[in-house]
Amino acid sequence: MALWPKAIIIGLLAGPVVTGLVGTLVPAFGYLPALGSTEVSIAPFRAAFNAPGMLTSIGLSLGTGLAATALSLLIVILFTAGWLGAQIFSRISRFLAPLLAIPHAATAFALAFLIAPSGFLMRLFSPWATGFERPPDVLILNDPYGIAMTAGLVLKEVPFLFLMMLAALPQSRVLELTKVVTNLGYGRIKGFLCVVVPQIYPQIRLPIFAVLAYSTSVVDVAMILGPTTPPPLAPRILGWLFDPEPAIRFQASAAAILQIGVTGAAILVWVAGETVCKTLAEPMYRSGNRGPKDGLQRWLAVSFMTGSMIAVVGGFAVLGVWSFSDGWWFPELFPSAFGLDHWQSALKDNNGTILTTAVIAMVSAVPSLLLVVWLLEAHTRENAKPGPLLRGILFIPLLVPQVCFLFGLHVALVYLGLDGTWFAVALAHAVFVLPYVFLALTDPWDHLDPRFGRIAASLGASTQRIFWRIRLPLLLQPLLVALAIGLAVSVAQYLPTIVIGAGRVTTITTESLALASGGNRPALAVYALLQLVLPLFSFAVALMLPALVFRNRSAMRPASSF
Amino acid sequence: MRTHRFRTSLAAILFSLTGSLASSAAVAEGWSDTTLEEAKGQKVYFYAWGGEPRINAYIDWAAQEVEKRYGVSVEHVKVSETGAVVTQIIGEKTAGREDGGSVDLVWINGENFNTLKSQGLLAAPGWAQSLPNWTHVDVNGKPTVLSDFTVPTDGQEAPWGMAQLVFMYDTRVLAEPPRSLQAIKDLVKRQPGRFTYPQPPNFHGTTFLKQALINLIENPEKLSSPVDEATFDQDVAPLFAFLDELHPNLWRKGAVFPNNAAQMRLLLADGELDIAFTFNPSDASSAIANKELPNTIRTFVFEDGTLGNTHFVAIPFNSSAKQGAMVLANFLLSPEAQARKQDPAHWGDPTVLDVAGLEAADRAAFDKLDLGIATLSPAELGNTLPEPHPSWVTAIEKAWETRYGNS
Numbered sequence: 001m002a003l004w005p006k007a008i009i010i011g012l013l014a015g016p017v018v019t020g021l022v023g024t025l026v027p028a029f030g031y032l033p034a035l036g037s038t039e040v041s042i043a044p045f046r047a048a049f050n051a052p053g054m055l056t057s058i059g060l061s062l063g064t065g066l067a068a069t070a071l072s073l074l075i076v077i078l079f080t081a082g083w084l085g086a087q088i089f090s091r092i093s094r095f096l097a098p099l100l101a102i103p104h105a106a107t108a109f110a111l112a113f114l115i116a117p118s119g120f121l122m123r124l125f126s127p128w129a130t131g132f133e134r135p136p137d138v139l140i141l142n143d144p145y146g147i148a149m150t151a152g153l154v155l156k157e158v159p160f161l162f163l164m165m166l167a168a169l170p171q172s173r174v175l176e177l178t179k180v181v182t183n184l185g186y187g188r189i190k191g192f193l194c195v196v197v198p199q200i201y202p203q204i205r206l207p208i209f210a211v212l213a214y215s216t217s218v219v220d221v222a223m224i225l226g227p228t229t230p231p232p233l234a235p236r237i238l239g240w241l242f243d244p245e246p247a248i249r250f251q252a253s254a255a256a257i258l259q260i261g262v263t264g265a266a267i268l269v270w271v272a273g274e275t276v277c278k279t280l281a282e283p284m285y286r287s288g289n290r291g292p293k294d295g296l297q298r299w300l301a302v303s304f305m306t307g308s309m310i311a312v313v314g315g316f317a318v319l320g321v322w323s324f325s326d327g328w329w330f331p332e333l334f335p336s337a338f339g340l341d342h343w344q345s346a347l348k349d350n351n352g353t354i355l356t357t358a359v360i361a362m363v364s365a366v367p368s369l370l371l372v373v374w375l376l377e378a379h380t381r382e383n384a385k386p387g388p389l390l391r392g393i394l395f396i397p398l399l400v401p402q403v404c405f406l407f408g409l410h411v412a413l414v415y416l417g418l419d420g421t422w423f424a425v426a427l428a429h430a431v432f433v434l435p436y437v438f439l440a441l442t443d444p445w446d447h448l449d450p451r452f453g454r455i456a457a458s459l460g461a462s463t464q465r466i467f468w469r470i471r472l473p474l475l476l477q478p479l480l481v482a483l484a485i486g487l488a489v490s491v492a493q494y495l496p497t498i499v500i501g502a503g504r505v506t507t508i509t510t511e512s513l514a515l516a517s518g519g520n521r522p523a524l525a526v527y528a529l530l531q532l533v534l535p536l537f538s539f540a541v542a543l544m545l546p547a548l549v550f551r552n553r554s555a556m557r558p559a560s561s562f
Numbered sequence: 563m564r565t566h567r568f569r570t571s572l573a574a575i576l577f578s579l580t581g582s583l584a585s586s587a588a589v590a591e592g593w594s595d596t597t598l599e600e601a602k603g604q605k606v607y608f609y610a611w612g613g614e615p616r617i618n619a620y621i622d623w624a625a626q627e628v629e630k631r632y633g634v635s636v637e638h639v640k641v642s643e644t645g646a647v648v649t650q651i652i653g654e655k656t657a658g659r660e661d662g663g664s665v666d667l668v669w670i671n672g673e674n675f676n677t678l679k680s681q682g683l684l685a686a687p688g689w690a691q692s693l694p695n696w697t698h699v700d701v702n703g704k705p706t707v708l709s710d711f712t713v714p715t716d717g718q719e720a721p722w723g724m725a726q727l728v729f730m731y732d733t734r735v736l737a738e739p740p741r742s743l744q745a746i747k748d749l750v751k752r753q754p755g756r757f758t759y760p761q762p763p764n765f766h767g768t769t770f771l772k773q774a775l776i777n778l779i780e781n782p783e784k785l786s787s788p789v790d791e792a793t794f795d796q797d798v799a800p801l802f803a804f805l806d807e808l809h810p811n812l813w814r815k816g817a818v819f820p821n822n823a824a825q826m827r828l829l830l831a832d833g834e835l836d837i838a839f840t841f842n843p844s845d846a847s848s849a850i851a852n853k854e855l856p857n858t859i860r861t862f863v864f865e866d867g868t869l870g871n872t873h874f875v876a877i878p879f880n881s882s883a884k885q886g887a888m889v890l891a892n893f894l895l896s897p898e899a900q901a902r903k904q905d906p907a908h909w910g911d912p913t914v915l916d917v918a919g920l921e922a923a924d925r926a927a928f929d930k931l932d933l934g935i936a937t938l939s940p941a942e943l944g945n946t947l948p949e950p951h952p953s954w955v956t957a958i959e960k961a962w963e964t965r966y967g968n969s
Contacts, residue, residue, distance in 0.1 A: 032656055053968030118832035134735075134833035137755030142818045228761055228818055230967050242646040243763070249652065327853035330833045337853070345615065349622070407653075414657035420664045502650055502664045503639050504607060517642045518613030519824030519831075520854060 002378035005371055009434065010393055012371075016409050016431050017400055023408020028253035037250070044254035051251070053230035058262055060232040064146040065216030065266050068153035070273075073208060075154070076161045079305045081192030082298035085175060092305060093166055099312060100159040101484065101535035103492030103509055108152045108224040109516070109528040110315025113322065115148070116141050118330045120318040126331040135330055142228055149226040153218065155308050157211050161204065167443040168203040172196060189298065190291030194284070206391065207439070209267055210398035216266045217259055217401030220494045220513060233259055234403050238495075241407060256404045263401050316532065322525035342522045346530060350511075357491055357507040358534060360422055364429035365486030368437045369479065375438075376445045377467055380453075385446060394435045402432075406499040413500060420502035428496040429489075437486040444478035474556070476549065480542035488535035508534070591685065592692025592717070593892070597885045602633040604886030608875075609647045610669035612640020613824055616848060620902070620909045628893050634886040639665075644674050651683050651878050663880030667887040671873045672711040672765075675719060676952040678876065685877040685884055690720040693888065695895035700916035706872040707914050711949040712786055719874035720891040723903060724912040725841040726946050727773055727868035728861050728938070730827070735836050739862040743777045746837070747808055754811035756836040760826055761819035763959040766841065771958050773869050775801045776947055785950035789957045798961060809966065816966065831855045841871075843943060844910030847934020851906060860936050867945025872914060897924035906934040 026032070030041040048054065083089040114120050118135035126132040141148050174196050181191030222235045230236060237259060240252035322328070323342060325335035347354070379385060409428070413419040452474065456466045472479070497510050512527035550556040608625070612618055618638065625636035641647055647668050654663050670678070678684050690696065699707055699721060707721040708714065731739045735756075740746045750757045760767035776782060778800040784790070790797075809816035813835060820826040823840055830838040831854060840846070849855040875894065877887045893899055897920055900913040910933070917928045933939075 052964045056968055118829075118834060137813060137834070139814050139817060144817055228821075242643045242649050249649065327856075329831070329856050342615075345619075411653060411657050414654055414659055417662075498646075503609065503641055503646065504637075504664055506640065511640070514612045514640050514642045515615075517822055517824065518615070519828040519849075520615055520852075521828065523615050 002375060002382055002384070005375035005378055006390060009371055009375060009390075013393060013397055013431055013434060016428065017396055017405050019412045020405025020407070020409030021400070023411045024253050024256050024404055025408070026253075027250055028257045030250055032250065044250035045258070047251040048255040048258060051236075051255075057230045057233045057236050058258075060146050060227060060230075061216045061234065061259075061262050062266055062269070064150045064153065064222075064226070064232060065212055065218075065263075066269060068150045068157060068215045069208065069212045069270070071150070072154050072157035072161050072211065075158055075301060075304045075308075076165055077193075077197065078189065078297055078301035080162075080165055080169075081189040081196070082294065082301050084169075084178060084188075084192070088302065092309070093162070095309060096159040096162050097481070098536055098539050099309065100163055101488035101532075101539055102156070102312070103488070103531045103535075104152075104156050104218070105220040105224065105492070105494060105509060105512060106528045106531040107156050107312060107315075108221045109512070109524065110312060110319055111148070111152050111155060112141055112224060113318045113521075113525070114311065114315040120314075123331050123333050132331065141225055144227045144229065146227055146232065149222055149232075152221050152225045153215050155312055156221075157215065158305070158308055161207065161211060164204045164207040164439075165200065167439075168200045170443075170447060171203065172199040174200075185290045185292065187291040187294040189294040190284075190289075193281070206395050209270070210395060212266050212270055213263050213399045213401060216263045217403055219403060220509075223513070224516060233262055234401065237403050253407070256401075256407065259401050260404050263399075316529065319525040319528050322521050323529055325522050328521075339522075342520075342526045345523075346526045353506050353508060353511055354530065354534075356422060356505060357509075360426045360429060360497075360505070360507065361487040361490035361534065363423070363426040364433045364490045365437065365483055368430050368434040368486050369441075369483050371434065372438045372441050372482070373479070376442065377471070380445075380471075381463060386442065394438050397431045398435055402495045406495055410499050410502070419500065420504040422501070422505050425497055425501045425505045426490075428500040429493050432493060432496065433486045433489045436489045437482045440482035440485045441475075441478055444475060448474060477542065477546040480545060481539070484535065484538035484542045487538045491531060491534050591884070592689040593694065593888060597888060598632060601883075601885035601889040604634055604883035606634055606636045606666045606883045606886040606890050607639050607664060608636055608667045608669075608887075608890065609639045609641050609644075609665050611642070611644060612638070613642060613822070616852065617909055617911075623902070623908075624890070624894060624899060627899075628890050631893075632889050634883075634889050636886075636890055644668070644670055648674050648677055648683075651678065651880075652681070654880060655681075655683060659880055661880050662882045663878055665878045666881040666883045667875050667877055667890055669722070669873065670719060670876050671871060672949070673952045673955045675710050675715075675874065675876060676713050678878070679713065679716075679718060683879050684718045685879055685881060686718075688717040689877065689884075689888060690715065690717040690891070692717070693720060693892040693895060695892050695897075696720075698897060698915045698920060699895065700914060700919075703916060704872065704914060706870065706948070710874060711871065711955075712951045715874065719876035720895060721872050721914040722875050722894055723873050724870070724914055725873060726843055726863070726870040726912075726943055727769060727839060727841060728843045728845070728863055728943070729837055729839045729868075730830060730846045730855075730859050730861050730936070731837050732830065732833070732856070733858045733860055734856075735833075739837070739860075741862060741865045743774055743804070743864070747804070749836070750808060750811040753836065755813055755815070756834070757811075758813035758816075758819055758826065758829075758835065759839075760822050762962045763955075764822050766823035766826070766839070767819065768955055768959055769841065769869060770839065771801065771962060772950055772954070773864075773947075774804060775950070775954070775958065776869070777864075777866065778804055785954060786948070788951050788953040794957060794961075798958060801958070802961070802965060805962075805966070827855065830859065842911055844904075844906045844912070844934055844937040846936035848906040848910040850936055851934065857935070861938055863938065863942070863944055865944075867947045869949060870946025871949050897921075897927065901927040901931065904928065904933075905931050906937065910934065910937070 028044055030037055030039055030044055117138050117140055122132070122135060177195050178191055181195050182188065217234045219234050219238055222232050226232055226235065233255065237252050237255045240248045240255065321335065324338045324340070326337040326339035328335035375386070410419055413424050418424040448471065452470050453466050456470050492509060494509050494513060497505060497507050508527055508530045512524060512531060515524040515527055608621065610621060618640065621638045625638060628634050628636055647665060651663065651665055701707060704724060710719065729739065740749045746757065759770040762768045762771060775798065776785065779785065779797055780800065784797060820829060826835065826838045827840065827849060829835045846855060846859050846861050850857050850859060875891050877884055881887055897915060900915050903909050903911045904913050917925055
């Protein structure tokens with residue numbers, strides 16, 4: 001019975017990825033008849049390798065990706081270790097889910113508006129403290145080492161890894177374990193590292209790989225915050241694909257294949273790093289040193305966590321001021337005049353963009369949710385859980401860099417006459433939405449107490465009735481949260497939208513990146529904020545609707561799970 | 563599938579072979595008495611750079627007018643780099659899509675036009691001259707309407723607007739602007755960190771390189787013909803000697819460059835730069851009116867003149883709404899649309915029409931335009947220098963990347 005949903009999900013995910021990879025692989029070896037090239041050769045790879053600064057580009061992709069992943073994981077582990085069970089922990093966890101909903105590009109804009117030499121922080125201290133009447137000529141954004149880009153990635157990956165961590169915690173009886181080790185005299189962090197991390201790590205390993213794959217091949221954040229002389233590999237590939245010189249296309253395809261290698265290499269480095277960490281940790285376990293004095297680490301972790309949240313919230317507040325500004329020159333702390341023009345133009349004259357974004361998000365997220373529910377329910381009825389193979393397949397779209405298969409997929413869709421339609425875009429979005437919906441729903445589903453179903457069955461309820469009247473209502477909030485995450489993932493998609501949409505399908509995210517190439521900050525701020533609105537709105541619904549529906553069922557009112 | 567592909571590839575090769583001959587051989591498929599009739603009800607996807615809300619609003623206006631007057635609906639597809647559109651058209655060719663293409667009209671010039679034209683990816687020649695409003699075009703006064711970066715347009719693209727390289731400076735920090743390349747270098751040496759240019763291969767970045775090359779090359783005549791591989795390094799040696807000297811004093815010491823002219827203008831607005839440049843002489847005035855620049859910005863050109871060219875709209879070979887696209891192109895050439903475009907309140911892009919030759923009413927629409935406080939008069943704009951052959955663009959972009967793309 002679970003065969004059907006499984007087959008559909010596998011087809012939906014693997015189909016586009018495999019087709020796309022083939023479509024990229026063929027021109028990478030020099031075969032593209034439209035350009036009159038039918039000879040198979042490795043010349044495109046040679047051309048890609050010989051491009052100036054190619055090694056630097058590869059190094060940047062590897063370095064920023066590994067650094068962002070390691071840093072994010074470190075912050076998440078230290079924070080969880082140091083503060084699990086504390087009030088601030090549950091407060092921050094409630095705050096992080098909406099943070100996860102913010103698209104990468106919007107976060108990057110928020111950070112840029114904050115820390116640029118002409119940004120808000122500099123205005124806050126100029127000229128009274130710094131003496132700057134004009135922005136100083138210092139390199140903060142787009143620095144050649146990718147520090148700003150890494151920071152932008154960390155801001156977004158911390159909430160993701162943190163939520164994955166939260167999902168994994170209940171399965172390991174962490175609270176009991178930490179109590180035991182604390183009673184043995186261990187400091188919170190040392191105890192957590194020795195007892196909990198070895199249990200939890202295998203469960204969050206795939207999400208970590210997904211973060212690694214994403215960070216080593218990210219395009220939008222790199223375009224906003226990353227270095228440019230040369231840029232990391234992925235934005236460079238995009239640049240080549242847009243080069244008017246047709247021969248560069250072969251080189252671009254070869255580089256896209258190379259990107260898979262780079263991401264694969266990053267994962268290998270990570271796996272090697274795991275072994276090193278394990279070996280280094282061995283003496284730590286045995287030393288008997290209980291590390292009771294970990295106050296500094298704990299405070300570092302919590303300040304990183306709150307600091308990054310303040311940065312994001314502060315950045316969006318600055319975006320908000322910009323969106324209403326009508327002339328705001330350095331070093332003025334506030335705009336000299338305000339206006340509604342840009343909001344008006346976005347909400348009235350171009351409301352089609354908002355509508356398209358919402359429709360595509362719904363069309364990709366709702367069927368994804370239905371498929372996942374179908375799959376999970378089928379498993380439940382068979383008394384089984386999704387196996388590791390299925391989990392692995394669900395992660396494929398998150399592990400294969402987007403830039404590697406989307407262009408090949410576009411060619412395939414042109415053959416089918418489907419490119420440039422919003423339906424094709426929604427389909428492409430579903431490839432990325434479905435895994436996240438699955439990740440969001442599978443744990444709450446598995447943790448639903450099976451005794452509810454058994455009691456209902458013993459009272460004579462049919463399997464259908466148990467599903468509709470017991471399981472779905474009990475899972476209302478996780479279902480809505482999964483839907484909200486799906487919607488958020490769809491809204492955030494940049495590359496699939498411009499490539500599969502053939503530029504014809506405009507969403508809030510593509511519009512904001514188009515405006516980023518212009519010189520109008522207020523207009524950009526409006527669209528960066530709009531990127532926030534739809535996901536936050538759906539999260540708000542996910543939090544409030546269950547409270548409303550179950551207002552007279554005190555035990556079913558949502559706990560503070562999100 | 564297989565035979566289909568084979569046929570496609572064969573056709574593609576034949577097509578690209580004949581593409582270059584097409585100008586003389588093909589029969590013009592231009593404007594006819596039935597064009598307006600056939601265009602009615604068509605949907606035209608107009609691919610045009612979308613980074614400037616002002617320009618987007620102008621296109622939106624044109625779209626509404628064309629819909630109202632001719633029943634042609636126009637959808638502005640906002641692109642961030644025109645090269646992406648070229649890629650897309652090539653992609654459709656790859657996939658064998660000979661009609662029903664995504665792009666019906668594209669805003670284009672120079673290298674991108676040259677690629678599409680030489681690959682045979684444009685609609686048959688001659689349609690541009692067949693447009694009813696072609697009669698107003700200033701063919702004699704503005705020869706670049708027929709020769710796009712020295713490449714003959716052969717009526718495969720219709721002129722839309724004129725461009726000339728114009729520098730903007732902030733009067734709060736510069737009393738007297740540097741009116742030559744040498745003066746810029748001296749200024750940057752005195753006040754380092756306050757000048758830069760967009761990173762090639764961005765259009766405006768390459769434009770700055772071309773302007774410098776024209777000023778510095780020993781034999782400027784070489785620029786009107788294709789690059790000579792044998793002497794290229796020697797020809798561009800003065801350019802790179804100049805840049806080597808300039809770069810340590812650039813904004814961020816040349817480690818980072820703005821992505822494009824709009825971002826460079828933003829840096830000028832922020833006070834990060836003393837000077838920025840644009841290809842639109844009234845850009846500064848429009849930006850001041852829109853509060854995108856402070857009102858202390860003024861413009862200047864080099865004493866020996868600056869680069870000038872024309873930008874166009876072109877119809878790809880596989881457009882499914884060719885008549886509709888021609889109707890739109892014709893409307894964009896009308897005195898009414900061109901006068902509105904030249905108005906800095908709307909866009910401020912100079913016209914391609916011969917204003918003196920227009921009928922009195924149309925001429926009046928141009929005469930009453932207030933070009934804005936920071937716009938130079940046509941006399942002050944001085945000489946325009948012709949664009950080099952497009953092959954120079956690719957060559958100097960590559961040479962630039964090799965030298966500075968990996969700092």
